[in-house]
Amino acid sequence: MPRSHSRRATLIHPDVDEFDVLDVLHALADPTRMTIVRTLRADPERACGTFPVDVAPSTLTHHFRVLREAGIIRQREDGNRRWTALRFEDLEDRFPGLLDTIVSAYGQQTDSVTT
């Protein structure tokens, strides 16, 4: 039988051994995406619309795809909503310490501004 589960298009998530550190860096080199990742580092899983970013919904979808294809996030469907989670362990497996080093470097740079 043809159509498997229907729903929407199946989400593509790269395998751990397909991760490319250049793609990861590129994905993270954007303020909106960095905010998404940082938010997920605190909260394990969130619905798409609940991120503290200020862009149009379609732009957000675009950023999610960049992050997803770099292996940084995983998305699953639940009814009407799409939930997003960090692939933290997968990243840690492949590039130990990378994500946290980058995220905390960004945090240091950003959080110290207000002081």
Place this chain on the structure above:
Amino acid sequence: MPRSHSRRATLIHPDVDEFDVLDVLHALADPTRMTIVRTLRADPERACGTFPVDVAPSTLTHHFRVLREAGIIRQREDGNRRWTALRFEDLEDRFPGLLDTIVSAYGQQTDSVTT
């Protein structure tokens, strides 16, 4: 007063507290620039033309500027040549562990291919 020191245009190097981690990530998210940085991580200082990359000279100049403006490298003039060095300590000061974590992630990904 017209000409300052003559020579060429003075090279601009950002201050340590002006470093932006997003710029650093963007600068590193390119194979040619990553190769440059990786080479410098082994050798402290090299002349411009001595990097194992395969691009036109003008392209190389462009990549050096991106790295320089992100604070990753420092360049100085010596007669005919321009010498390039990593600003490793400055980066370490501002973003501890960042450079080595990234470079070794790239190394792990790249060096294991041939096995």
Place this chain on the structure above:
DNA sequence: CCTCTCTTTCGACAAACATCGTACAGGGTG
């Protein structure tokens, strides 16, 4: 069945980017 909400897809568009060729500027060396 109709409508509302959440999210995606598509098409468009301007800005940024990697790349190159050509022309040029300074320093070395014959």
Place this chain on the structure above:
DNA sequence: CACCCTGTACGATGTTTGTCGAAAGAGAGG
């Protein structure tokens, strides 16, 4: 001085990127 060598600056080009609005799909609830 004439020449070469190293590296820059500029302009062009094709691609990628971030952004949006409009249209549409799919589930939830009346």
